[in-house]
Structures are given as structure tokens and as C-alpha cells.
Amino acid sequence: MRIPSRPVVFGLLALSIQAAAAAAPSEPTVVAASTINSGDTAWMLTSTALVLLMAIPGLALFYGGMVRKKNVLATLMQTFAITCLVSVLWWLIGYSWAFTPGGPLLGGGGRALFNGMTFIQGPPARLSVSHLASTIPETVYAMFQLTFAVITPALIAGAFADRMKFSAMLVFMAAWSLLVYAPIAHMVWEPSGWLNRAGVLDFAGGTVVHINAGVAGLASCLVLGKRLGYGREAMAPHNLTLTLIGASLLWVGWFGFNAGSAGAADGRAGMAMLATQMATAAAAFSWMFAEWISRGKPSVLGIASGAVAGLVAITPASGFVGPTPAVVIGVVAGFLCFIAATSLKHWLRYDDSLDAFGVHGIGGIVGALLTGVFASKEISGLDGSVLTQLKGVAVTLVYGFAASFVILFLIDKTIGLRVTEEQEREGLDISLHGESIE
Amino acid sequence: MKLITAIIKPFKLDDVRQAVSEVGVQGVTVTEVRGFGRQRGHTEIYRGAEYAVEFVPKTKIEIAVVDALVDPVIEALAKAAQTGKVGDGKIFVFELAQVVRIRTGERDAGAI
Numbered sequence: 001m002r003i004p005s006r007p008v009v010f011g012l013l014a015l016s017i018q019a020a021a022a023a024a025p026s027e028p029t030v031v032a033a034s035t036i037n038s039g040d041t042a043w044m045l046t047s048t049a050l051v052l053l054m055a056i057p058g059l060a061l062f063y064g065g066m067v068r069k070k071n072v073l074a075t076l077m078q079t080f081a082i083t084c085l086v087s088v089l090w091w092l093i094g095y096s097w098a099f100t101p102g103g104p105l106l107g108g109g110g111r112a113l114f115n116g117m118t119f120i121q122g123p124p125a126r127l128s129v130s131h132l133a134s135t136i137p138e139t140v141y142a143m144f145q146l147t148f149a150v151i152t153p154a155l156i157a158g159a160f161a162d163r164m165k166f167s168a169m170l171v172f173m174a175a176w177s178l179l180v181y182a183p184i185a186h187m188v189w190e191p192s193g194w195l196n197r198a199g200v201l202d203f204a205g206g207t208v209v210h211i212n213a214g215v216a217g218l219a220s221c222l223v224l225g226k227r228l229g230y231g232r233e234a235m236a237p238h239n240l241t242l243t244l245i246g247a248s249l250l251w252v253g254w255f256g257f258n259a260g261s262a263g264a265a266d267g268r269a270g271m272a273m274l275a276t277q278m279a280t281a282a283a284a285f286s287w288m289f290a291e292w293i294s295r296g297k298p299s300v301l302g303i304a305s306g307a308v309a310g311l312v313a314i315t316p317a318s319g320f321v322g323p324t325p326a327v328v329i330g331v332v333a334g335f336l337c338f339i340a341a342t343s344l345k346h347w348l349r350y351d352d353s354l355d356a357f358g359v360h361g362i363g364g365i366v367g368a369l370l371t372g373v374f375a376s377k378e379i380s381g382l383d384g385s386v387l388t389q390l391k392g393v394a395v396t397l398v399y400g401f402a403a404s405f406v407i408l409f410l411i412d413k414t415i416g417l418r419v420t421e422e423q424e425r426e427g428l429d430i431s432l433h434g435e436s437i438e
Numbered sequence: 439m440k441l442i443t444a445i446i447k448p449f450k451l452d453d454v455r456q457a458v459s460e461v462g463v464q465g466v467t468v469t470e471v472r473g474f475g476r477q478r479g480h481t482e483i484y485r486g487a488e489y490a491v492e493f494v495p496k497t498k499i500e501i502a503v504v505d506a507l508v509d510p511v512i513e514a515l516a517k518a519a520q521t522g523k524v525g526d527g528k529i530f531v532f533e534l535a536q537v538v539r540i541r542t543g544e545r546d547a548g549a550i
Binding site: 236299346 | 482483484485486487489
């Protein structure tokens with residue numbers, strides 16, 4: 001589905017044969033219900049649920065376990081509230097801006113409030129389909145993409161854990177979702193988007209989701225500053241059992257993310273699933289052994305972090321590469337993300353609390369570039385180019401960082417971004433939400 | 439009457455409970471505590487950030503005994519809690535002014 005429109009290699013064969021259409025549509029259209037493929041639809045319904053599982057409770061637990069005990073509920077709350085917030089924004093305008101045709105930077109407004117997204121019982125039964133996935137109902141495609149739009153901003157929260165006001169977080173996420181996520185998703189994935197036309201390959205969101213969230217995380221921890229007592233006080237994770245459960249749910253859910261991005265229950269989905277498993281296992285071991293050799297012990301947090309780094313890095317490549325390149329991508333990503341999370345941020349002196357940039361930013365960049373190296377024409381029908389990939393990476397890094405920085409700066413100057421020193425010391429659970437786990 | 443307070447390694451608690459029971463102790467109060475002595479703490483590393491854990495988890499037990507039982511209890515307790523390695527803990531003995539059993543109002547030796 002997320003294949004650049006040039007050359008057109010949509011998995012629309014079934015449709016074009018049945019409808020004998022002269023050309024694939026370039027916008028959502030209403031078709032006869034008989035053109036829907038039930039196997040594809042069943043898989044995409046399942047994938048949608050799997051990707052939502054990644055955010056809640058997967059990511060929520062992954063992050064929740066890593067913060068201190070006084071901030072665990074606030075951290076879980078962020079992911080949960082973002083899920084609700086972005087769902088409503090997706091209905092409002094987000095889906096339309098991201099996934100309908102428009103300009104090179106942003107889609108049109110025709111699907112605002114999901115206007116025109118229909119299912120009519122008939123007879124004859126008819127329903128709308130997206131031009132990006134024409135064998136499944138548009139409702140399913142919009143829901144599948146909604147879950148991506150939900151988890152991406154939720155990933156950013158790892159960078160500013162323990163110190164952002166809840167109100168400011170809601171405003172930031174609303175603005176970010178519409179002004180950063182929707183345009184980048186459109187540019188990379190919608191055939192009228194200019195990076196899509198330029199041939200940037202991003203199967204399931206290495207650029208749109210992970211580099212985008214990672215660099216926004218970097219901007220947010222730079223604007224907010226370090227946590228109180230950073231580098232002097234103990235900030236050890238309070239419950240790594242939660243973190244490991246979260247990482248495991250992310251891993252399971254990621255099959256919906258990557259194999260679901262085939263948009264169909266087909267051979268490419270199977271290949272994406274296989275590549276995902278290989279890269280994840282390789283990256284988990286890569287991080288674990290790097291840590292074991294350099295620090296003396298293989299830690300639970302290390303192997304879990306490495307697995308997530310591998311999942312991130314294979315995201316753009318799954319659907320373009322076979323299992324052997326996937327192992328290579330995993331090994332490289334696990335090692336480089338280990339360096340980023342354990343050394344880079346200490347050298348550069350920013351407090352990316354839970355390594356949103358170190359894992360998602362760096363892992364996303366590694367995956368996007370290596371997709372250019374390893375993309376297989378046999379699997380995808382396309383050749384990769386490292387230079388083209390670099391263009392996608394650079395645009396996302398520059399636009400994502402600048403836009404996030406400006407939004408955060410404006411919020412800081414108006415309603416304020418950071419909790420008071422007293423609230424931060426007391427912990428966000430009590431001070432922002434009036435609850436605690438003790 | 440004396441109050442015997444001992445700080446021991448947590449995994450020795452069951453051995454100690456059994457040993458003092460055998461010499462006639464009928465009640466023990468146990469608390470999970472943290473502290474430091476000659477045994478050093480340890481270092482934990484999370485994604486490259488090192489944290490020194492200077493307070494070691496220990497178990498504190500408190501036993502009220504009549505004078506005749508003080509030496510046998512100390513002996514049994516020390517024997518059961520000993521591993522021979524640094525960090526086995528300590529025993530403190532205090533004078534006990536009064537004991538009251540709340541249910542019956544009995545006092546002192548009768549209440550222990």
C-alpha cells in the first residue's frame with residue numbers, strides 16, 4: 001500500500017481485474033461491496049487492534065516502568081490521553097490532511113469529520129475505499145492509520161517524562177499531530193506528497209513515525225531542560241517488570257504495524273513479518289552483548305531496549321527486504337542505539353529521559369538509510385537509493401525539529417510548559433492527578 | 439526483662455525464627471529495613487547511568503525475653519544468622535521497663 005505511485009505497483013490487481021478499471025483511482029472512491037477482499041479486510045482489522053495494543057498498554061507500560069514511582073500514573077495517563085486526543089483529531093481533520101490527495105505538503109480537507117466515508121447496506125451494497133488500500137473498506141484503512149497517528153506522539157512522551165504539565169502536553173500533542181504528523185505522513189505516504197513522488201521508501205513508518213517522534217523528543221527535552229537533580233539523584237526505573245511486559249506487547253503489536261502495512265493478507269505481509277522478527281531478535285542481542293562486554297552485565301532493560309531499537313529500524317525496511325538484510329539492520333541498530341542511549345546523550349548533555357531520540361530517532365535513521373541499501377526489487381518491485389532515503393531523513397529531521405521547537409516555545413511563553421519545582425519534587429501523580437500507587 | 443533487637447540478612451529470617459522458637463521464644467516482630475555497615479552497597483546501571491545503592495536491604499527482628507532467656511536467645515540467634523561473611527548483621531540488647539498484654543492486661547513476665 002505504501003508504495004510510491006511511480007512506478008505504480010499497487011496490489012490492486014484483484015480490483016482492476018474485477019472492475020476492469022483503466023487506471024487506479026488517485027482519491028477515495030465509492031465502489032461495489034463485492035470488490036472488497038475479505039482476507040485482506042480480516043487481516044487489516046486484526047492489525048489495527050494490534051497497533052492499538054502497542055500504544056495502550058504496550059508503550060504506556062514500557063515507559064511507565066522506567067520512570068520513578070512518583071510519576072508512573074502520570075506517564076500511563078499521557079499515553080492514554082494521547083490515544084483519546086488523537087482519535088478525535090483524526091476524525092476532525094487529521095485523516096483528511098494525511099491521506100487524501102492535495103498539495104505536495106498537505107492533503108485536502110474533503111474527509112474532515114470523515115465526511116464521505118460510507119458504507120451503504122444496499123442493495124446494491126456499496127462502500128468507500130481509499131486509493132491507498134482499495135481491497136479493504138476505507139473505515140478500516142482510516143482506523144489502521146489512526147492507530148499510527150496515536151502511537152507516534154505517544155512515543156515523544158519518553159523524552160520529556162517527569163516534568164511537563166499535563167495541560168501543556170495536551171496542547172502540544174494536538175498541535176503536533178495536525179502540524180507535524182499529518183503533513184509528514186502526507187508527504188511520505190500519499191501519492192501527491194512530494195517525498196513520495198521523490199521515491200522515498202518508508203514501508204511502515206521509519207521516517208513518518210520514528211524519526212519524526214524521535215526528533216520531536218529531542219526538541220522537547222532541549223526546550224524543557226533537564227529533570228531536577230539529573231546526574232546527582234538516583235533516577236533508576238521503578239519497575240522493570242512493567243517495562244519488559246510493555247516491550248513484549250510492543251513486539252507482538254508490531255506485527256500489525258509492519259505486516260499490516262502491506263495493506264493486504266499477502267506474501268509481502270508475510271515477508272514483512274519475517275524480517276521484523278529477525279531484526280528484533282538480532283538487535284536485542286546486539287544491545288545485550290554490547291552492554292555485557294562494555295559494562296559487565298547483560299541487563300533486562302538492555303535487551304528490551306535493543307528489541308525496541310530493532311523493531312524501529314526494521315519498520316521502514318520490512319516489506320522491502322528479506323530476512324538476511326533484516327538481521328544486519330538489527331545488529332547495526334541495536335549497537336548504534338546502545339551508543340546513543342548510553343553515551344551520546346551524556347556527551348551532548350541533554351536529558352532525553354527514556355531515550356525517545358536515542359532509540360526512535362537513531363533507530364529510525366539507521367533503518368531508513370539501510371532500506372536504501374537493502375531494498376530488494378524482487379520483493380517490492382522497487383530499487384532503493386541511499387541518497388533518496390537521506391533526503392527523506394533530512395527533511396523529517398529539519399521540519400520535525402523546527403516545527404516541534406516552535407510549538408513548544410510558544411506554549412512555554414503562553415501557558416507554560418513545565419511543572420513547578422515543588423510539583424516536580426512531589427511527583428506528577430499526586431501534584432497533577434491527585435492519585436498515587438502507594 | 440530485655441528487648442533483643444537484631445539486624446540480619448533477609449534470607450536468614452526463617453532459620454532465625456526456628457532457632458529462637460526452639461529455645462522458648464513465643465513472639466517475634468519483623469521489619470524490612472535498609473542500612474549500611476561494613477558491607478558495601480552495590481552499583482546498578484540503567485542504560486549507562488550508574489547509581490550507587492548505598493543502603494543494603496536487611497531484616498530487623500525484635501524479641502522481648504525474660505532475663506533467663508537472654509543468653510540462650512542471643513546464642514541461638516547468632517548461630518542461625520551467621521554465614522561468616524561481612525554483612526551478617528548485629529544484635530542489640532536493651533533493658534525493658536514494662537510489658538503489657540493488651541487483651542488481658544497482664545504485665546511484665548506474665549505478658550511476655
